[in-house]
Every structure is written in C-alpha cells, then in structure tokens.
Amino acid sequence: MLTWNLIPEPELTSTREADIRRMLVASFPEYTDFFTHNSFWGSKPEYRLIAEDSNQQPAAHLEFGYRTITVADAPVKIAGVGAVAVHPDHQGKQVGKLMFANLRQYLLINTDVEFAFLGCHDEVEKFYTAAGFTRVHQNVYNLNPDSNTWETYHGPTMVMPIHKCLNEWRTDGIIHLRGMPW
Secondary structure (H helix, E strand, O other), rough: EEEEEEHHHHOOHHHHHHHHHHHHHEEEEEHHHHHOOOOOOOOOOOEEEEEEEEOOOOOEEEEEEEEEEEOOOOOEEEEEEEEEEOOOHHHHOOOHHHHHHHHHHHHHOOOOOEEEEOOOOOOHHHHHHHOOOOEOOOOOEEOOOOOOOEEEEOEEEEEEEOOOHHHOOOOOOOOEOOOOOO
16 A cells, blocks of 8 residues: 655655655666756756655655746646656556546645646656646747756657646647746
8 A cells, every 4th residue: 555645845854855766766777877866857846746655665756846837928837747756666556647646636626737747758658648648749948957058848748637628728839848847
C-alpha cells in the first residue's frame, strides 16, 4: 500500500530529498550524474507529490509549480509538472495514473489553474496520455536551465484540463513559458 504526501518545497527535508534523488537515479539510470545531486531540473518546484511505500521510501514522485504562461499571446494559468518518476519496483501497477489523478484532484479543489502542463520525450507520451494528458502540437519557447538561453522546444508537449476544457486550449501560436520548464 502506498501513502501519498503533498509537500510544500520549503518543508522538504534534506533526508526526504536524498530519498527522492535515489528514486530518480533508480528510475533514470541514464541521468545518474545529474540526479545524484539534483531532485528537479529547471524551475524550482513549489510542491512535491510523493507516494511512499511501507518502508517510507519514494515509490513515485512529481514536482510542480504555478505560472501564468501565454499561448498565442493569451494568458493561461498552469501547473507546470516535472521530475515525474515511478520507481522500477512499482512500474506497471497503475501508480503513475493514480499519481496524476491525485494531482488533478488537488488542483481542482485548491487552485484556479486551467491546465496541468509538461514536456516529455516521445517514448513516454503514451504514459502521459493514459494518465489524462493530451499532446498539443505547438512549439514551446522557454529558458533553458542548462545554457541559460532562450530556445524553442519542439518535442512532445502535454496538457491536462483542470478548470477549463481541452477544447479551450488555443491550438494556434507558440506556447511561451515565461521562464524555465519543469
């Protein structure tokens, strides 16, 4: 059985963050060098949603923060999501789908965000689709955390309706994150 915790970033202890980093390394061994020292990439999170197993170790994790971005120059309130991972021991058990259901429920009750938002790799697009996200086919302009330069991202971009319907997402124009991705 998993226990779900929503933790504001200022309340994240160094011990729990180290546990998250170990889980991220196990989930993404190709990024061991990065996740050994970091528990997120890009914008500093405002919250962490963590599922812990019976040993109080992270089984799943995501981080998110709020921002008003523009889509075709129109403002859109989002919860930007990043550092999504399910520990290999818990993959294939619908944990990711449950994690996003918990996130959506929290956002519906406690925020006025219109959409949850994330960028991903092609190979995990189906995972996010199964969890309630839809791919939008627009370029994303953002500040690259590695180079500290503005760039256009062309990869999969996913949105999940929260307080607006999917048909209210503008499909024309560029998505401007007004900062770093999550």
